Amino acid sequence: MDYALVQAANGLVLGIIFAVIAVGLTLVFAVLKIVNFAHGELYMMGGYFAYYAIELLGLSPFPALAAAIAASFLLAALLERTLLTPLYSETTERKAEYGILITFGLSVALRNLALIVFGPFPLRPPSFVAGVQQWGPLILTNDRLVAGGVGLLVLMAVVYIMSRTAAGHALDAVSQSRESAAIVGIDPRLAYTLGFGLGGALAGAAGALMGPIFSLSPSMGILPDTQAFVIVILGGMGSVPGSIVAGILIGLLESLFTAFFPDPTRALSYSNAFGVLILMVILILRPTGLLGRRHMQME
Amino acid sequence: MTDSPVPDETLIRADAVHKRFGGITAVDGVVFAARRGELVGLIGPNGSGKTTLVNLLTGHLAPDSGEIFLGGRQVTHLPAYRRARYGVGRTFQMSQLFRRMTVLENMLVPGLTFPHLSREVIAARARAHLRFLGLNHLETLPARSLSGGQQKLLELGRALMLDPTLLLLDEPFAGVHPTLRDGIIERILQLHASGRTFLIVDHDIEAIQQLATRLVVMARGRVIADGSPADVRGNRAVLAAYAGT
């Protein structure tokens, strides 16, 4: 029972991080109307940005986190400018295909670039705050607490941005109708860059937060990416609140699954597969996803 | 052909069909039937559910409740491609051609769904239809390079390849140059005269009035008038619906 409690707490933290990643993905979908298959790699890059900010620039963990978020935003914005501009050109046909293929190619390129530049061996960034907290049977490392806490802050920041700031409203407008937004004076191209950048920043934040907990490796983004897909589809493509709720839910479910799966040697691998299985079941039953906005056609 | 009178045959019927999208009821308990030989105009303000009704009739959408009948046979859950094989041809509100395929290839696709026909026969038929539509000189061009009106004509031709008894045209005149539009009207009349039944959705009241012998008016998902153009013109509910838009 104690074990389950600890697992549930871990699951909550994990869920918050999942939610951060998923909100980034769903935002990109809402604004640019594409599924970003390289989202996991932006998560990975965020982790490495933080690590090298500490190692090379001598920053302490929290400023490094901020630097990583900024760097991730810039990287994502740069990628959007160089690769995704065909998405708002009238002459580009079959935009959905383009989005799928180019982000998939990007994920392969980024992953292998990381492999070369950072090396294949796992790296562990220093803890944000060393030590653990203990309340009775519940033990949680400080890093997990930080991840959960900062994750929550990030989520609140995103909700605030989307609902209270002009930039957020612009993104919302473009996500509903590019043409109408343009008429009202919002530059859709800027919105696309902002949207993709924000999505990348969220992924990077999650990666930087998870670094001290699970350590970094070039292919660390593959599994979270798949989880993110599960969550985004479960919560509804394009729905930020949906992704938050679904993210936390999936995090909890997976951790509890690991806690109760009879065979401990396989539990971890299959807990990853568990989320994927849920995804497949959802898509089979509801090919257009569950809640959230209706999927809008690109053309 | 015998001399005996042709019975009043219902080709397609919608029976109390409902369709909701999220919070919006697009089609609200519509009862509608088209009889053989009719040329029905389906009109109504924007958002009245006309295209949704067409999609329900052709099978591109499934109703939440209610039934659809094709010539007496219940087809409510029959997929669109089966209804097409049963003689229901349609065009789309915004041209949905096979854009990168040539004009001729667009015509061949439906033709090839007849397994017992050879390619030569199908191609010959396609070319005959293209001549009828005045598009035969464009045969080798990709469909996307055609003008708006030509695309509408090609969509009509594609539907004709199925040898349909019933044709549902969704805004066949939208965005079409007036001269071309008259060409479309003329061809619809010819096809109608040769025995095909039509249901035409459009905002172009002038064109509809030239064509339709019966008008069905929808507003907010419901049928609010159904009769001859003269009847419908004076109908207060119709005027109110348009005025209220």
Place this chain on the structure above:
Amino acid sequence: MRRVRVPVVLALAAAAVIYAQVVSSYWLHIAIVSMIYGILAASWALLAGYAGQFSFGHMAFASLGGYTSALLVQWTHLPIPLGMASGTVVCAVLGSLIGWVCLRMRGPYLAIFTLAFAEIVRIILLTEYAVTNGPAGLRVPHLLGTPAKLPYYYIALGLLAVCLVTMSALAHSRWGFFFRAIREDEEAAAASGVHVVRAKMYAFAAASSFAGLAGAFYAHYIGILTPELGSPDQMGLVVAMAILGGIESLPAAVGGAAGVETLQEALRSAGAWRFVLFGVLLLVTMRFFRNGLLQPAWQRLMHAGASEGKVT
């Protein structure tokens, strides 16, 4: 319907034979692997470029074909060709199932679903190491008794030829037309009477079975099989091959595979940089040459003298 120009085919066949006689064992190996990837790239092109089903589960089928054949042969001492055939059939059936399950899924959802499917397959193959030997790799009996490459080369050539001919026949048949119509506009295809359900299942079944066959041959050629065959990186490689060659032309896709594989070998010393290069090449091609690099050249080769788009 395009007429395949016989002189071109004969020239290619002659070149293939001469190549085999002239090059070293190492380059024979490269050619064999190229041909295996050629089958994989062309079959993915059939599924994606023709039918518009951008599935990322393709390499999972290659993997399944390989493991099915390897394990069947190991447990039941089935003759290897029968094992390979079984792997192919299993993939055909599973492929149809996936196709059926994905019927109502549009582009991005289909991609996500098939990626998820591929990941599950890979996870299961990794975790059940008692059966599959996991990441260490499963020892697979060789197809032939001899270690010489030349017989494998000709078998690979034969398999490639059979696969290409079959896929081309499908692509140029009515079903090929229906595939293309579905990719252009699925709703309009349905309105035109195209049996969309059957078409999609055929496309998946065909593509998956060829992938399974390629995977099985690969397993019995190399002699060892790991779950990495179904990894996203391998999938990315095949996607890159098809895109660089041209996803709307099967021979161009094969050419893309050969080109990329040769480039891979030439750059072997560059290690992981190769994948980066292919990723970047893929990006550049998608961004600037959406029809692929080889397809225009191949089309010119095939149509020199004939007019575009004529139907018989």
